[in-house]
Amino acid sequence: MNVTEKLAILADAAKYDASCSSSGGKGRNSLGTGGIGSTEGMGICHAYAPDGRCISLLKILLTNFCVYDCVYCVNRRSSNVRRARFTVEEVVELTLAFYKRNYIEGLFLSSGIIQSPDYTMEQLVRVARTLRTEHRFGGYIHLKTIPDASPELIDAAGRWADRLSINVEMPTEGGLKSLAPEKDLGDIRSAMGRLRLSIDEAKAEKKAPRFAPAGQSTQMIVGADAASDRDVLTASTNLYTNYRLRRVYYSAFSPIPDASKILPLKPPPLVREHRLYQADWLMRFYGFAADEIAPAGDDGMLSLDVDPKLAWALRHRERFPVDVNRASREMLLRVPGLGVKTVDRMIAMRSHRRIRYDDLIRLRVPVKKVAPFVETIDHRPRGDRESIVLRKDLREPAQPDLFG
Amino acid sequence: MYAVTLDDPSDLAEWRAKARALLMADVDPAQVTWQAGAAGGLFGSDEGLPAPVRTGMPAVPRAFLGLADTVLAHTDPRRHATLYRMLWRLAHGEKALLRIATDDDVAWAHGCIKQVNRDMHKMKAFVRFREVRLDDDTVYVAWFEPEHDIVPRVAPFFVRRFTGMRWSLLTPSRTAHWDGDTLSFGPGAHRADAPSGDALEDMWRTYYASIFNPARLKVDAMRREMPVKYWKNLPEARLIPELVRDALPRMQAMVLNQPTIPNRKIAAPQKAAVAVPEGSIAALRAQARDCRACDLWKPATQTVFGEGRTDARIVVIGEQPGDQEDLAGKPFVGPAGKLFDRALGDAGVDRDALYVTNTVKHFKFEPRGKVRLHKRANAQEQAACRPWLVAELDRVRPDAIVCLGAMAAQAVFGTSFRLMAQRGEWIDLPDGRRAMATVHPSYLLRLPDADAREAGYADFVRDLSLMRELLV
Numbered sequence: 022m023n024v025t026e027k028l029a030i031l032a033d034a035a036k037y038d039a040s041c042s043s044s045g046g047k048g049r050n051s052l053g054t055g056g057i058g059s060t061e062g063m064g065i066c067h068a069y070a071p072d073g074r075c076i077s078l079l080k081i082l083l084t085n086f087c088v089y090d091c092v093y094c095v096n097r098r099s100s101n102v103r104r105a106r107f108t109v110e111e112v113v114e115l116t117l118a119f120y121k122r123n124y125i126e127g128l129f130l131s132s133g134i135i136q137s138p139d140y141t142m143e144q145l146v147r148v149a150r151t152l153r154t155e156h157r158f159g160g161y162i163h164l165k166t167i168p169d170a171s172p173e174l175i176d177a178a179g180r181w182a183d184r185l186s187i188n189v190e191m192p193t194e195g196g197l198k199s200l201a202p203e204k205d206l207g208d209i210r211s212a213m214g215r216l217r218l219s220i221d222e223a224k225a226e227k228k229a230p231r232f233a234p235a236g237q238s239t240q241m242i243v244g245a246d247a248a249s250d251r252d253v254l255t256a257s258t259n260l261y262t263n264y265r266l267r268r269v270y271y272s273a274f275s276p277i278p279d280a281s282k283i284l285p286l287k288p289p290p291l292v293r294e295h296r297l298y299q300a301d302w303l304m305r306f307y308g309f310a311a312d313e314i315a316p317a318g319d320d321g322m323l324s325l326d327v328d329p330k331l332a333w334a335l336r337h338r339e340r341f342p343v344d345v346n347r348a349s350r351e352m353l354l355r356v357p358g359l360g361v362k363t364v365d366r367m368i369a370m371r372s373h374r375r376i377r378y379d380d381l382i383r384l385r386v387p388v389k390k391v392a393p394f395v396e397t398i399d400h401r402p403r404g405d406r407e408s409i410v411l412r413k414d415l416r417e418p419a420q421p422d423l424f425g
Numbered sequence: 426m427y428a429v430t431l432d433d434p435s436d437l438a439e440w441r442a443k444a445r446a447l448l449m450a451d452v453d454p455a456q457v458t459w460q461a462g463a464a465g466g467l468f469g470s471d472e473g474l475p476a477p478v479r480t481g482m483p484a485v486p487r488a489f490l491g492l493a494d495t496v497l498a499h500t501d502p503r504r505h506a507t508l509y510r511m512l513w514r515l516a517h518g519e520k521a522l523l524r525i526a527t528d529d530d531v532a533w534a535h536g537c538i539k540q541v542n543r544d545m546h547k548m549k550a551f552v553r554f555r556e557v558r559l560d561d562d563t564v565y566v567a568w569f570e571p572e573h574d575i576v577p578r579v580a581p582f583f584v585r586r587f588t589g590m591r592w593s594l595l596t597p598s599r600t601a602h603w604d605g606d607t608l609s610f611g612p613g614a615h616r617a618d619a620p621s622g623d624a625l626e627d628m629w630r631t632y633y634a635s636i637f638n639p640a641r642l643k644v645d646a647m648r649r650e651m652p653v654k655y656w657k658n659l660p661e662a663r664l665i666p667e668l669v670r671d672a673l674p675r676m677q678a679m680v681l682n683q684p685t686i687p688n689r690k691i692a693a694p695q696k697a698a699v700a701v702p703e704g705s706i707a708a709l710r711a712q713a714r715d716c717r718a719c720d721l722w723k724p725a726t727q728t729v730f731g732e733g734r735t736d737a738r739i740v741v742i743g744e745q746p747g748d749q750e751d752l753a754g755k756p757f758v759g760p761a762g763k764l765f766d767r768a769l770g771d772a773g774v775d776r777d778a779l780y781v782t783n784t785v786k787h788f789k790f791e792p793r794g795k796v797r798l799h800k801r802a803n804a805q806e807q808a809a810c811r812p813w814l815v816a817e818l819d820r821v822r823p824d825a826i827v828c829l830g831a832m833a834a835q836a837v838f839g840t841s842f843r844l845m846a847q848r849g850e851w852i853d854l855p856d857g858r859r860a861m862a863t864v865h866p867s868y869l870l871r872l873p874d875a876d877a878r879e880a881g882y883a884d885f886v887r888d889l890s891l892m893r894e895l896l897v
Binding site: 024025029030033035036037050051052054056057058059061065066067068069070071073074075080086087088090098100101115118119121122123124134159203207210211213214215217218258259261262263264265273275276278279280281288366367369370373374379384 | 521524525526527532546549550551552553554555556565567582584585586587588589590605623625627628629631632633634635636637638639640641642643644645646647650651659661665668669672676679680682684685687688690691692693694714715724726727749751752753754792794795796797
């Protein structure tokens with residue numbers, strides 16, 4: 022099998038990992054080393070596939086042979102997918118060749134588990150080490166970390182990689198047990214705990230060896246088990262707080278070739294994944310808690326027809342209208358349609374000049390969405406519009422569902 | 426009217442020098458026209474500029490220069506005049522102008538900046554180098570068509586990234602070249618000046634096609650981020666129509682196909698059974714790992730079981746693990762643990778001689794933003810965890826027990842125990858062991874003033890040193 026054939030198999034095998042981020046961490050460039058590669062904080066998406074996803078990193082598996090039998094995974098040992106395996110040198114060469122042509126920001130390397138967790142992890146570390154030491158490669162490296170690998174190998178991984186990640190896979194322990202029988206929530210959490218300690222330590226002490234300066238992230242598969250959105254967001258809150266994850270990625274379970282019978286027939290609508298990302302954003306940057314976004318007492322699912330912030334506002338009409346000339350930043354951030362940038366611009370200008378309705382238009386906010394929830398010196402929303410009517414006016418047209 | 430001509434309409438230094446001269450002469454923005462290129466004097470027309478009427482440049486916010494620098498890269502021919510008008514307004518009493526995001530000029534400038542930044546970002550993303558092998562060297566050449574005059578602004582990024590390569594960026598308006606040492610710029614080029622292909626592009630297309638998931642077709646999202654205008658210079662873009670056309674049939678095939686029987690068997694992993702002697706501390710630890718006797722396990726990372734000599738003469742019992750202990754899975758490794766270690770050292774006691782554990786084995790906390798606030802385990806949770814402590818004491822069979830803090834002391838002596846009154850002395854227990862209680866090191870960390878902390882630490886060390894007689 023030649024390298025192109027291997028690439029086709031091992032990129033196909035990696036595409037169900039949603040993360041492609043190349044952001045975070047300290048800036049680095051090649052001016053001092055004379056090599057190639059830089060990271061400057063914000064990641065760059067070098068291409069987009071027709072699935073709308075960004076292609077930033079060369080995202081491949083070292084091998085798709087795997088001894089695990091995770092039901093949702095195309096590479097599980099009971100699948101008849103074609104198998105391939107790259108050598109360490111092949112991955113190194115491919116990464117450099119793509120990077121030099123500006124196709125990618127770096128490498129996201131993962132692997133099926135072969136022989137043992139330590140054996141597999143050692144191979145991943147060798148790729149990263151070779152790139153850094155033999156080729157003075159300064160681009161981004163994200164290594165998937167195997168929870169059971171030995172601490173020495175994880176230390177070595179953190180030394181060469183910008184980011185490490187361990188996939189939590191399922192929002193609940195029950196889901197993990199039934200769909201990923203060889204994986205264990207306890208192992209995953211304790212590995213994440215160790216990563217956080219090492220990342221914190223490297224950050225706190227200048228002399229400490231480098232350790233994953235772009236932090237750690239994880240991925241959860243949504244819609245393969247019965248977990249509700251509330252379960253998902255509760256799990257995320259726990260992960261963000263316990264392990265200071267940079268990101269939790271949500272991957273709507275998607276049909277795979279040669280699927281297992283245990284999987285649901287129908288994938289969840291992609292808009293569910295989108296709503297979860299919006300909710301995640303609200304929790305990280307807008308001061309919302311999981312139980313505000315997905316309150317206890319109903320089925321725990323986010324609305325698909327309106328975004329989670331609007332849904333919250335419609336449940337809390339008593340908190341509105343908000344006077345944009347007086348309200349706190351926290352409250353302005355809770356207005357549907359107002360983002361961080363707009364809110365900061367409003368706050369910067371309102372000490373010099375009162376905000377009028379026209380200003381909303383000039384700030385290019387979605388006026389139809391914002392207007393019912395704010396008041397300016399020349400605008401007060403009609404208080405008599407019921408939430409149901411308002412919701413109907415503001416709902417987003419449903420996306421056509423490929424599965425009918 | 427003054428007609429100002431600019432040699433390089435995107436150059437900040439040039440615009441700035443001319444705008445300064447106009448402002449010093451107090452020339453109203455309505456009296457100036459700006460034009461690019463062509464020859465001509467500093468001020469294109471025959472009219473000279475009136476003599477300066479100001480003695481010094483009025484103060485202008487630093488942010489304005491940054492704004493002007495980016496706006497000048499835009500192709501909008503109104504940019505020089507608008508920037509001068511903004512400068513004029515800043516100098517004529519509108520000091521807060523840049524903070525009024527809805528002002529026409531400011532909003533226009535923000536719009537320009539957004540477009541220029543996006544163009545720069547897309548250039549960093551969508552440049553595709555092609556390799557050219559020369560006799561003794563390899564150079565990388567790219568053809569790109571930016572919308573705005575951004576080459577001088579983006580080229581340093583490529584230098585920082587591709588320092589170890591020789592490369593050229595060719596665009597219709599300017600070119601940039603890096604020879605491994607020096608960055609230079611030249612006039613515009615033609616598409617034909619760039620190589621027409623690269624052997625690696627087939628490999629790249631293979632990757633592009635394989636990483637695409639046909640079950641998630643979202644063509645609009647792709648076009649939004651990778652507008653069609655860029656496609657002609659992207660080697661992968663020619664695959665798009667076919668990938669889009671085949672996506673639905675490919676996905677339907679996946680959904681309809683019946684699962685298959687594995688035609689080759691990869692062996693399931695064998696979890697090496699670690700031999701753990703029954704009833705040993707190691708066996709207890711393994712059992713406790715999955716303890717669900719109360720709900721504390723749910724948000725926590727792991728059970729933090731006791732550690733140390735399994736035949737220690739002294740068992741030290743703390744209260745419950747904290748944030749660091751929860752992450753590391755070991756007792757007394759956080760700030761309180763470090764203080765405990767120091768105090769043991771000062772008391773002349775070797776921690777390795779001890780078995781150290783906690784009354785409650787899971788961290789209890791309340792999430793508050795990014796931090797986890799420690800919460801005291803309640804009576805039920807303490808009771809649920811008690812069997813583990815009892816079992817540890819049964820296995821280690823120490824002669825003595827040292828309790829750190831009230832929770833541990835009450836677990837050993839009963840709820841009527843008063844820590845501050847009875848600390849620091851050995852008390853015989855009904856089972857023949859003796860036990861002593863002292864404060865928990867986290868109590869010392871919480872003491873507000875330094876004197877109290879020092880005195881408290883000295884008392885703590887004195888209490889701990891009582892262990893010494895048992896360890897010789």
